[in-house]
Amino acid sequence: MSASGLNEINLSTGVDHAEWVPVASVINAAKAVAENGIFCVITIEQDSDKSEVVSQVKADEGLKPFIEAGLVKLQVNSWMPFHADSAMRKTFSNREDMLLQGCDQVLENCVITPNKEISGCCGLTFEHIPEMKLGRFSKHALEVGYFSQVQDFLKIWIKVDGPYRILKTLSASVGISSLEHIVHPCQACALLHQDERLREAIKSEYGNHMGRVLRAFYSQSLIQCDSHREVTANAS
Ligand code: SF4
Numbered sequence: 001m002s003a004s005g006l007n008e009i010n011l012s013t014g015v016d017h018a019e020w021v022p023v024a025s026v027i028n029a030a031k032a033v034a035e036n037g038i039f040c041v042i043t044i045e046q047d048s049d050k051s052e053v054v055s056q057v058k059a060d061e062g063l064k065p066f067i068e069a070g071l072v073k074l075q076v077n078s079w080m081p082f083h084a085d086s087a088m089r090k091t092f093s094n095r096e097d098m099l100l101q102g103c104d105q106v107l108e109n110c111v112i113t114p115n116k117e118i119s120g121c122c123g124l125t126f127e128h129i130p131e132m133k134l135g136r137f138s139k140h141a142l143e144v145g146y147f148s149q150v151q152d153f154l155k156i157w158i159k160v161d162g163p164y165r166i167l168k169t170l171s172a173s174v175g176i177s178s179l180e181h182i183v184h185p186c187q188a189c190a191l192l193h194q195d196e197r198l199r200e201a202i203k204s205e206y207g208n209h210m211g212r213v214l215r216a217f218y219s220q221s222l223i224q225c226d227s228h229r230e231v232t233a234n235a236s
Pocket residue numbers: 103104105106120121122123125158163185186189190
């Protein structure tokens with residue numbers, strides 16, 4: 001795998017994932033990846049009060065040498081409740097700081113699902129946000145779908161300000177009084193896309209944010225182009 005240029009594999013686990021794939025299998029997979037000299041990130045869902053997957057993975061003696069060697073990295077992420085009866089997870093003390101970030105997925109990553117559909121971002125909310133469905137995969141469709149997104153100002157706004165900041169800006173005007181239940185940026189994003197009141201508020205308000213957001217977006221893009229040029233120049 002590494003001879004083909006693969007240099008990183010990301011695995012996910014946690015309470016919900018473990019219903020389908022045992023935590024021990026994920027740990028074994030991470031060890032196998034690291035043994036082959038490939039960097040591996042294990043993303044673990046934040047635990048509920050009753051689960052202990054984070055400490056189980058951290059305590060695994062077989063993983064420790066790979067973590068110390070920098071070949072395996074563990075990260076704990078907030079977990080979006082997909083259903084009304086989902087178990088509540090512990091809250092991060094820096095919840096609002098985490099939520100107020102711009103989205104670094106949209107307009108950067110496209111995901112091809114196992115059904116060969118193209119998602120406009122990480123794929124987490126693929127079934128919840130129709131605007132993230134970019135069509136059936138083909139090389140041409142990928143190119144067309146990706147570039148069509150720059151016509152969608154909301155995606156640019158989400159990239160720059162993040163969905164939670166937009167939600168904060170608009171929620172009071174549409175009668176949403178509390179955002180305490182939001183724990184994940186993609187949860188805020190799904191709400192922005194699904195709630196008719198918010199969709200209407202976006203349509204009437206976006207013009208007031210367009211100048212600032214587009215200036216920030218083009219500045220970010222220029223900085224990115226410059227750093228790509230530097231990387232390419234150093235590589236040649
Ligand atoms: S915040 Fe929105 S655009 Fe960004 S990854 Fe989540 S669902 Fe996709």
